[in-house]
Amino acid sequence: MDIDVVYLLCLGLCLCYGGEEENEELPRPSISAWPSSVVKCKSNVTLRCWTHFQNVTVTLGKLHNSGYQQELRSAGKEAEFHLTNLQPEDAGGYFCAYRTATSHRWSGQSQHLQLVVTDGVGGGGGDPPRPSNSKLIFLATFSCLCISLLFVSIFFIYRRTQQVTLNDHVCKYEHEAGWGE
Template sequence: MTTELLSLLCLGLCLGYEGEKKNEKLPKPSLHAWPSSVVEAGSNVTLKCQAHSQNVTFVLCKVNDSGYKHEQSSAENQAEFPFTDLKPKDAGRYFCAYKTTASHEWSESSERLQLVVTDKHDELEAPSMKTVAHICNPRTLGR
C-alpha cells in the first residue's frame, strides 16, 4: 500500500511539473529580412522567423491586415517566408510568433519588422548621398 501511495504521489508531482511547463510563456522569436528590409519593387526578399525551440509551427502576420496570415511548420528552430516579385502593397510591418506541440499556445510576438519596397524609377531620380554631402559641405558652398 505504501508503494502504491508513493507511486501516485510521484505521478501527481510529475504531471504537475509538466503542466507548469505547458503554461510557461514561450520566449519572443526574432524576425529578420534577407537580404535587406529595404528592397526594390520586382525583387525578392525572405522574412526569417527564428524561435528558441525546434519542431514548432510559425505564423507570419502583417500589422493592420487581418487577412494576411501564413503558417509554416518546421523541424528546425526557424522558418523562411519568401516574397517574390515584390509590389508596393507588400510593404508594411510584419511580425511572427510560434507554438510548440507541447504548449498549444502562441509565443509572444516578435518585434515588428518594417518592409520597405522602393520604386526603381524613384531611386534613379534621387540625388546620391555623395552629391548631397558635396552640395552641403561648408567648404564648397562658396564656390
C-alpha cells in the first residue's frame, strides 16, 4: 500500500472517531434528597447527585429560577449540596447535571426533584395519614362477612353434592334389589 493512502486512511479514522465522541451524550445523573424531600421550615436538607463518572463538575439548578445555580467538583461519583435554614421560597423543583474534565458539554438534566418546605404547623412532613377507626371497623366487618358467605356457600355446595350422590346410591340399590319395579 502506498504511504499516502495509509496516511489518509489514518487521518480519516481519527476524524471519524473524534466526531463520534462529540455527538456522544453523557448519561443523565440522578438526584435524591436526604433525609426527605418534604422538610420543615428552617431545617436542612442534602441534595445528592449521582453521576456515572468520578471527578466531575456537578451543577445544581432550580426550575423556574435561571439565576439559581450551585456548582462543585465531586471526588467520587456523588456530589452533595447542603441546603440550610430552608424557607418556603426554597421549595420547588431541583435538578442536577455534570460534565467530565475532557468534555466541554453538560450532561442532560436529572429527573426533577420536588422539594416541599412546610411551615411545621399541621401541614405535611409528618406521618402519612392513617385510616380512621370507623374505616378499619368497616373493612374488618366486610372481610368477615365475605369469608362467612364463602364458607356457607361451600357448605351448601358440599351438602348438595352429597345428597345427589346419596340419592344415586339409593336409586341404584333399589334398582338392583328390584324394589323400584
